[in-house]
Amino acid sequence: MECRYNEVTTTHAPPPAVFSPDTLTSNAATYLTSKKLDNSGNALSKIDGAFVGTSPRPSKTALMVIPGRFSPASSLFICEMEESKKQTHCLVCPFTGSSLPEIILQDIIFTKVDTRAEKYKCLGTGVTSAVFEGQVVINNCGLKSVAVKLFKQPFDNLEGISAEAGLLKMLEPTGITPKLFGILQRTSEGNHPGIVQELIQSSVTLHQLIVGKPPFITKQKWYNIAYQLAFGLKSINEQGVLINDLKSDNVLVNISTDDCRLTFIDMGHASYMHGKRFPMTTEQASIYRHLAPEIANGQETSESSEVFALGVIFKDIPLEELSFISHKCLSKIPLLRPSVYDILSFVEEIM
C-alpha cells in the first residue's frame, strides 16, 4: 500500500469528539444520519436465534449508512458494487496471508446518542475515517462493545483496510492494540467499509491528557504512561511492525484504570518487516513534528524513526526526569538515538 504523508492528520489537530456529550451529537449527526442504521432489532433476533441453535439471517432490507459528509457521488455507486465483488478476495492479511473475519452490517448495532433522534455516537474522526461506537454480534458469544472505523474516500480501498486490519490481528498478542473483530465490507446498500475493533472504554487521547484537559493525573500515573509507551513500542516493533505515525493523538488512555492503561490505535500507516517512505514537501514536513528529519528527507522509516517519535511524546509529558532521554531520542542523527530497550531501562530506573 503506497501512502503519501500528506494524507496524515496534522499533528495536534483537535480531536473533534471524544466522549464529550456536547460535541458528540453534532459530530455524529454530520457523519451518520439514518433511521435505517438502527439495526438493534435484527441483531438481537440473531442472538435469540443463536440461543436456540438456529441462525436466522436478517433480510437485507434497507440497512444503509447514509454518511452525510462523505457520501459517494451516485455515479460512483455502480463502480463501487463492481469493486466490492472483486474485492472479496481481499479479506486476507496481505502480510501473513491469514484470513480476516468479515462482519456484516446487519450484525452491528450502532450506539445512538439520543433515543429519539437518529444520531449515532461518534468516538472521534481523523483524516481517513470516522469512528463510531456500537455493539456487534459475535457467533455464540453475544454482544461485544466495538469501535467501528468507517473509511472516507479516497481511503476506503479494501486492500489498505485489510492491511490495517491484518496488522491489528498480528499485534493482538501484545495486548497494547485494540482487538480486531473483523472487516465491514462495502455493500450494495452503500455503507462505507470499515474495521470493527475493540472499544477502548472510558478513554481520552494521550494528547488530551497532555494538554491538560481534565482529569488531573498524578506523577505516578505519568511514570506508568511513560513506561507503557516504551514497552508498547518495543512490543510492536518486536512483532516486525513499524507504526510510522506514533503520536499522542494515536494513543488512548483508559482513565478509569489505576495504571492508566494505554492502547496504541491507528495502524493506517504501519508497515511490516520494512520501512516506508512518505514523500512530502518541506512545508508539510514542518507540520509533522513527530516525523524524524531523515523521513522528511525521503528516507525510509525505521526503528530509529519510531524512537524519534517517542522522544516527541516524552518531551510533551510533564515529567522533568524524561527530558534527558527525550533529548537523546530527538537526535538528528539516527545512529545517536537510543534503542527502545535503552529507553525502557531508563524509564524503569526513574520510576
Ligand SMILES: Nc1ncnc2c1ncn2[C@@H]1O[C@H](COP(=O)(O)OP(=O)(O)OP(=O)(O)O)[C@@H](O)[C@H]1O
Ligand atoms: N478502538 C477505539 N476505541 C475508542 N475510540 C477510538 C478507537 N479507535 C479510534 N477511536 C477514536 O477515533 C479517533 C480517530 O481514530 P483513528 O486515529 O484510528 O482515525 P484516523 O482517521 O486513522 O486518524 P488520522 O487522522 O490519524 O489518520 C481517535 O482519535 C479516537 O478518539
